[in-house]
Amino acid sequence: MSGYEDLRRLLLAPEQARLDAQDSALAALEQAQADLPERLPGLLEQAGSGEARPRLEQALAPVVGSALGDAVRRDRRAIADALFPVIGPAIRRAVAESLRTFVADLNRALEWSVSPRAWRWRVEAWRTGTPFAQVVLKHTLSWRIDHLFLIERESGLLLYRRSAPELAELDADAIAGMLTAIGDFVRDSVGGDEAGQGGLASATVGEHLLQLYEGPAANLACFVRGTPPAELAERLRMALESLHAGHARDDDFDWGMAAEPLLGPVAGQRAEAAPARAPARWPFVLLVLAALVLMAGMAYGAWQRQQTEQRLRAAIDAVPGWELLALTPGPPWRVRLLRDPDADPLSALAAAAAVPAEAIVIEERPYRSLADLPEERRLLRALAPPAGVQLSVRDRVARLAGHADARWQAEALATLRAWPGLAGVDAGALTVGPDPLLLAEYEALRAASGDFVAEFARGRAELAPAAVDALAAQLLRALELARMLDRDLSFRIVGWSDEGGSEARNRILREARATAVRAALVAAGVPAGRVLAIVGEGPPARRAVAIEWVEESPR
Amino acid sequence: MTELARKICLLGDFAVGKTSLVSRFVRNTFSEKYLTTVGVKVDSRALTLADGRALKLVVWDLAGKSELDSMNRSYIRGASGLMLVADGTREASLRAALYLWMQTQKQLPGVPVVMLVNKLDLVDRWEVSAADLERLQQSLPTFRTSAMSGEGVAEAFALIGERVAGVAP
Ligand SMILES: Nc1nc2c(ncn2[C@@H]2O[C@H](COP(=O)(O)OP(=O)(O)OP(=O)(O)O)[C@@H](O)[C@H]2O)c(=O)[nH]1
Ligand SMILES: [Mg+2]
Numbered sequence A: 001m002s003g004y005e006d007l008r009r010l011l012l013a014p015e016q017a018r019l020d021a022q023d024s025a026l027a028a029l030e031q032a033q034a035d036l037p038e039r040l041p042g043l044l045e046q047a048g049s050g051e052a053r054p055r056l057e058q059a060l061a062p063v064v065g066s067a068l069g070d071a072v073r074r075d076r077r078a079i080a081d082a083l084f085p086v087i088g089p090a091i092r093r094a095v096a097e098s099l100r101t102f103v104a105d106l107n108r109a110l111e112w113s114v115s116p117r118a119w120r121w122r123v124e125a126w127r128t129g130t131p132f133a134q135v136v137l138k139h140t141l142s143w144r145i146d147h148l149f150l151i152e153r154e155s156g157l158l159l160y161r162r163s164a165p166e167l168a169e170l171d172a173d174a175i176a177g178m179l180t181a182i183g184d185f186v187r188d189s190v191g192g193d194e195a196g197q198g199g200l201a202s203a204t205v206g207e208h209l210l211q212l213y214e215g216p217a218a219n220l221a222c223f224v225r226g227t228p229p230a231e232l233a234e235r236l237r238m239a240l241e242s243l244h245a246g247h248a249r250d251d252d253f254d255w256g257m258a259a260e261p262l263l264g265p266v267a268g269q270r271a272e273a274a275p276a277r278a279p280a281r282w283p284f285v286l287l288v289l290a291a292l293v294l295m296a297g298m299a300y301g302a303w304q305r306q307q308t309e310q311r312l313r314a315a316i317d318a319v320p321g322w323e324l325l326a327l328t329p330g331p332p333w334r335v336r337l338l339r340d341p342d343a344d345p346l347s348a349l350a351a352a353a354a355v356p357a358e359a360i361v362i363e364e365r366p367y368r369s370l371a372d373l374p375e376e377r378r379l380l381r382a383l384a385p386p387a388g389v390q391l392s393v394r395d396r397v398a399r400l401a402g403h404a405d406a407r408w409q410a411e412a413l414a415t416l417r418a419w420p421g422l423a424g425v426d427a428g429a430l431t432v433g434p435d436p437l438l439l440a441e442y443e444a445l446r447a448a449s450g451d452f453v454a455e456f457a458r459g460r461a462e463l464a465p466a467a468v469d470a471l472a473a474q475l476l477r478a479l480e481l482a483r484m485l486d487r488d489l490s491f492r493i494v495g496w497s498d499e500g501g502s503e504a505r506n507r508i509l510r511e512a513r514a515t516a517v518r519a520a521l522v523a524a525g526v527p528a529g530r531v532l533a534i535v536g537e538g539p540p541a542r543r544a545v546a547i548e549w550v551e552e553s554p555r
Numbered sequence B: 001m002t003e004l005a006r007k008i009c010l011l012g013d014f015a016v017g018k019t020s021l022v023s024r025f026v027r028n029t030f031s032e033k034y035l036t037t038v039g040v041k042v043d044s045r046a047l048t049l050a051d052g053r054a055l056k057l058v059v060w061d062l063a064g065k066s067e068l069d070s071m072n073r074s075y076i077r078g079a080s081g082l083m084l085v086a087d088g089t090r091e092a093s094l095r096a097a098l099y100l101w102m103q104t105q106k107q108l109p110g111v112p113v114v115m116l117v118n119k120l121d122l123v124d125r126w127e128v129s130a131a132d133l134e135r136l137q138q139s140l141p142t143f144r145t146s147a148m149s150g151e152g153v154a155e156a157f158a159l160i161g162e163r164v165a166g167v168a169p
Helices: A002-033 A036-049 A053-074 A076-111 A116-128 A132-140 A172-190 A230-249 A255-267 A274-318 A348-353 A372-383 A406-418 A436-450 A469-484 A503-523 B018-027 B070-075 B091-104 B120-125 B130-139 B153-165
Strands: A142-152 A158-163 A202-205 A208-214 A218-226 A270-272 A322-328 A333-339 A360-366 A389-394 A397-404 A424-432 A488-495 A531-535 A545-552 B004-012 B040-048 B054-062 B081-087 B113-118 B142-144
Touching: A036 A053, A116 A132, A142 A172, A142 A230, A142 A255, A158 A172, A158 A255, A172 A208, A172 A218, A172 B040, A172 B054, A172 B070, A208 A230, A218 A230, A230 A255, A274 A322, A274 A333, A274 A348, A348 A360, A372 A389, A372 A397, A372 A406, A397 A406, A406 A424, A436 A469, A436 A545, A469 A488, A469 A503, A469 A545, A488 A503, A503 A531, A503 A545, B004 B018, B004 B091, B004 B153, B018 B040, B018 B054, B018 B081, B018 B113, B018 B153, B040 B153, B054 B070, B054 B153, B081 B091, B081 B153, B091 B113, B113 B153, B130 B142, B142 B153
Parallel strands: A333 A360, A397 A424, A488 A531, B004 B054, B004 B081, B081 B113, B113 B142
Antiparallel strands: A142 A158, A142 A218, A142 A270, A202 A208, A208 A218, A322 A333, A389 A397, A488 A545, B040 B054
8 A cells, every 4th residue: 555655655746745835825825814704894994994995995886886786676675674764864854954944934934923922922932042933833733643553564454553542433454454555556556666655645534634654564644633743744754763673673573562652652742732722712712603693694584584485475365366376585586476467466565565676576477366356356347337236246256236227237147147257146136227215316306406496686687696506516416316317317497587568578588587597507517418598488477497307218 | 563463355256245245244234236346445343263362354355356457466465365255146256256366376375265155145046056166165165155144254254264363464
């Protein structure tokens, strides 16, 4: 064996020596690099602080850049998870910065507003050294958190929840699920697929402002009532970030346990600043009062309208021959009705209902009513009853009373029987022939006028003033009665004398006396055609005139 | 939250009775009226498991589709279980439910699944045969349900509850 070894050594000695030397060099090198991981940070620090830094940066930049790009492409979520707690504060700082500018602007705008309250706040701002606008915001903002949900981003399951204790119980699990679904939906339809991109950030839900804060693993949904201050959003975002930081460190992270100390105090937050509440009450009281006044006004208005409507209905109801079709409350009140042409005119309606005429718009349609009054008016026109006859309609029965001649009566009864809508005709009180009372008066007047004596002086024809006045009245009445009794009456004035003397002389005297009386009668109103002056024929009698009635036979 | 909560999704063709099953399960109500679901409706109900633990079942009732679109894909994210719903009077709806299940496999591998063949009250009009159901039962738990009468509904939800309680969300 050793022979072979010896032979080998002989043959390969130089070679072996070089190999051995290289082996030991390699071992030395490995030995030297063994502690490189320990020394690398130090080395890098050294390189980073010294002159070599630019070179190191240059050397590393492309490698780190492409490695990072690669990592982002391969596992976007992990990078986002890692960066979230870092980026959050930076964003917050930017937001806070812009808010500060906003407050400054608001400050300038408010600087000019003057009111006792503004002055108080100004003093407070001066005292505490805070910007005025911030003081204003603090006093005017009233808000509270009603619900706070921490929702697992992927499943939409509820991780933690706080609701204001006085609120009615709600199905938080379902709401959390729906919020997640809606978020997914918005993201899906608007585009964007990563945390906080293209998702739903806030929405109004009834009286609530819903704010959504998205994290890579969990989202926060906050239902706020009122106007929350900017710090709230900041605190919630901060809480969400530190929850995520905890989640990243711990595989068995209990969101609920971790959330309580972070979110519990925030959820309980609210601001109903006392100074803000006091002035906030009287507008409310005013509002309630205004509402009450409005309601009372409306009630009164309604009551008044009802009264008017009742009056209108009653007024229309009261008039026979008016029939209400429709009444639309106004003003203007729209009245649609049927009116019998023989009923009262509609111009009477406004006054009867005590409504201004201009507040009523009437639409009228003609119809024939069977009510008594318009029927009576129609019958009076159709029958033209003579003076001695009364015609009336009661309960749709036509009644005739008085005296009429046979012909009129026959015609009237025929018309009435054929009259549509009449329930009956009652002619029991109608007598045929002249009215006996009228007749008696007529005869009395005839007798009275027969007694008329106008005395004249001997040989004269002058009449004493007012001598014929009574006679004229009697004759006029007699003429009136004659017309009622359907007689054609006229009078003859016969002149007489008692003087001796020639017949011719007496004739002249008699004619002059008759003519004088006639003239006086005509002057007193007796129609000239109804009086005729004639000369009495015969021996002397007395110095007077006589009145004779001349009746033609009835027509 | 320490309370046990799991999300399940209902999948199935339109008008097979998904919404009706949920309202029977959650509110014990039923309506003849058909109002198609738009997007998704989430409801929840607490269950007591056989071992006495309480489980909050958060039920996502998805709009009926015969194909799983991108929207539905985002809705089923994070689900611990699936309920497939078919309408016994429409044979095609059974195939649609199975097809939908197949499409979820990549996203939700191995989650518990139950099949509900609904409208049992109309059993004389069923197109799905007893033999088909028998075969189905071999590969996944199958229930014959009626949202109208309530038959089988509680049992189906109870089973999916038991199954998902052991699965991490
Ligand atoms: N007879 C009977 N009818 C049912 C039953 N379940 C549901 N329906 C009726 O079927 C119709 C559809 O029910 P939905 O529950 O709205 O169906 P869906 O699957 O939610 O439909 P989409 O939301 O469109 O996908 C309704 O008219 C229900 O009343 C059942 O068990 N028996
Ligand atoms: Mg539905």
